[in-house]
Each structure stands twice: as C-alpha cells, then as structure tokens.
Amino acid sequence: xxxxxxxxxxxxGFDITSMIDVVLLLTIFFMMSSQFSKVVQxxxxxxxxxxxxxxxxxxxxxxxxxxxxxxxxxxxxxxxYELDRLAAVVAADHQKVAATGQVLDVVIRADRATATTHxxxxxxxxxxxxxxxxxxxTSGERASSGGER
Amino acid sequence: MNFRRREVxxxxxxxxxxxxxxxxxxxxxxxYLMLAGTLAPPESRLAVGLERPSPATGKAxxxxxxxxxxxxxxxxxxxxxxxREVEGREAVVVALTQVPKDGGVIVTGGEGTIVxxxxxxxxxxxxxxxxxxxxxxxx
Numbered sequence: 237x238x239x240x241x242x243x244x245x246x247x248x249g250f251d252i253t254s255m256i257d258v259v260l261l262l263t264i265f266f267m268m269s270s271q272f273s274k275v276v277q278x279x280x281x282x283x284x285x286x287x288x289x290x291x292x293x294x295x296x297x298x299x300x301x302x303x304x305x306x307x308x309x310x311x312x313x314x315x316x317y318e319l320d321r322l323a324a325v326v327a328a329d330h331q332k333v334a335a336t337g338q339v340l341d342v343v344i345r346a347d348r349a350t351a352t353t354h355x356x357x358x359x360x361x362x363x364x365x366x367x368x369x370x371x372x373x374t375s376g377e378r379a380s381s382g383g384e385r
Numbered sequence: 386m387n388f389r390r391r392e393v394x395x396x397x398x399x400x401x402x403x404x405x406x407x408x409x410x411x412x413x414x415x416x417y418l419m420l421a422g423t424l425a426p427p428e429s430r431l432a433v434g435l436e437r438p439s440p441a442t443g444k445a446x447x448x449x450x451x452x453x454x455x456x457x458x459x460x461x462x463x464x465x466x467x468x469r470e471v472e473g474r475e476a477v478v479v480a481l482t483q484v485p486k487d488g489g490v491i492v493t494g495g496e497g498t499i500v501x502x503x504x505x506x507x508x509x510x511x512x513x514x515x516x517x518x519x520x521x522x523x524x
Binding site: 252256259260262263266267282283284285286287288289290291304343345346347348349350351352353355356357359360368369370371372373374375376 | 415418421427498504520
C-alpha cells in the first residue's frame with residue numbers, strides 16, 4: 237500500500253470571526269462617540285465646582301453649548317461668533333425649539349479665569365433675545381476650601 | 386494521468402488575505418479611541434436664571450430674593466449677603482442655610498471678579514439648599 241506521508245495535518249485554531257465582529261463594533265462606537273465629544277467640548281478650564289445635584293445631561297437636539305474663552309471670544313461648535321451674531325443664532329434656535337413645545341437648553345462653558353464682564357455681556361445679549369434660563373458648566377470636582385483662587 | 390496533484394496545486398494558488406496586519410491595525414485603533422474617549426472629562430452644570438424686574442401687578446410681591454454679592458480684591462474674596470459681610474465660602478453656606486429659600490437667591494459679581502467667583506457663589510447657594518439661583522449682570 238502507498239500512504240501519502242507528506243499530507244499536512246490540519247492546524248488546531250480558533251474562529252476569530254466573532255472577535256473581529258466585536259472589535260469592529262467597538263471601534264465604530266468609539267469613533268462615533270469621540271466625534272460627538274469633540275463637537276460639544278472644547279478644551280476650557282472650567283470652574284472647579286460640583287454642579288447641581290439634579291443636573292441632567294445635555295440633549296444635543298434641544299441644546300446649544302456656548303464656549304466663552306478667557307479673552308471673551310465666543311464660539312458654538314468650534315465656530316467663533318461676534319456677540320450680536322451669536323445672540324441671533326441662539327434666538328433662532330430658541331424659537332425653533334419652542335415651536336416643538338420644548339425649551340432650548342443653553343449651556344455656557346466659560347473659562348474660570350474669564351472676567352465677569354464678558355459673562356454679563358453674553359447673558360444680557362441672550363436675555364434681550366428672550367433666553368433667560370441657562371446653565372453654567374463646571375468641572376464636576378470640588379474646589380479647594382475657601383473658593384477658587 | 387495524475388489529476389489529483391493538479392487539483393492540489395490549484396487550491397494552493399488561491400491568494401489568501403492575511404488577517405494578522407488587519408487585526409493589529411484594528412486593535413491599535415480601538416486602544417487609541419478608548420484612551421482618547423477617556424481623556425474627555427465629564428462635566429457638570431449649575432442651572433441659573435437671569436434676574437428680571439418683576440412686572441407691576443396688583444398682587445402682593447412674593448418673598449424677596451436674597452442678594453449675594455461677591456467681590457475680589459487681589460487674591461481675596463469677600464461675600465455680602467444683603468448688607469452683611471460674610472468671610473469665607475463655608476460661612477456663606479452656613480448663613481444661606483439659615484434664611485428662607487422661597488424667594489431664591491440673586492448672585493452678583495463686583496469689580497474684578499472672574500467666572501470662578503460667580504460659580505463658587507452659585508455653588509454655595511445650591512449647597513445651602515437653594516433651587517432658584519439667578520444671576521444679575523453688573524452694570
């Protein structure tokens with residue numbers, strides 16, 4: 237009899253199909269969520285306060301996040317606006333959201349070293365457009381005793 | 386004729402895609418995105434209203450709000466609750482805990498104050514149990 241001695245033995249291995257599925261799913265998830273956080277958040281040194289106990293997360297559908305930098309520069313979604321233009325944009329969003337029976341959630345992310353005059357100018361301009369409720373973003377951590385320096 | 390040998394050769398000649406490099410890249414991307422996602426810190430928020438002049442009506446005015454003013458002199462912060470000066474943030478929380486809260490509190494910032502001072506005052510009011518915190522922009 238003639239045996240085929242050179243026939244290779246089948247390799248013992250494991251099925252990596254499901255692993256690739258899971259890894260790709262996780263990759264897509266992190267890519268998407270990183271993109272969102274980039275849009276909403278700009279690198280700012282926020283006031284070191286715990287914030288409201290009853291704080292609710294930002295619903296991107298009915299929220300506008302205004303970034304206020306140390307020098308008073310204003311931006312929404314990374315785009316810089318003049319104060320008047322920004323107030324008009326927020327007012328337009330305010331009306332659009334009000335038409336659906338909801339209230340526009342205005343979140344101000346201000347650098348903690350920003351002069352109060354810049355914040356006052358912003359909220360006064362928003363108030364003139366009918367936006368009188370807003371939320372001030374904080375870092376979520378407790379400041380040192382006696383307030384911030 | 387040897388058909389078998391030719392068949393084996395045909396199977397061997399099919400190009401096969403190596404998954405090793407692909408898995409390396411995908412795992413690298415996964416690690417990078419996981420770390421980048423963790424670097425974005427969670428934030429919190431303080432709900433604030435804007436002080437508005439109350440409309441002139443025939444009804445009796447509601448309980449008047451507490452006025453909390455913060456001033457900065459260099460590195461030193463001083464707080465005023467109404468006319469009373471309060472030293473330190475903890476003392477502000479204690480003082481605000483003892484007053485009626487129905488009228489809410491209005492926070493104002495003096496000359497030279499920064500956003501951190503306003504946030505600290507608002508946080509003190511929240512810590513004292515106030516749910517209605519308003520901000521009055523300086524003139």
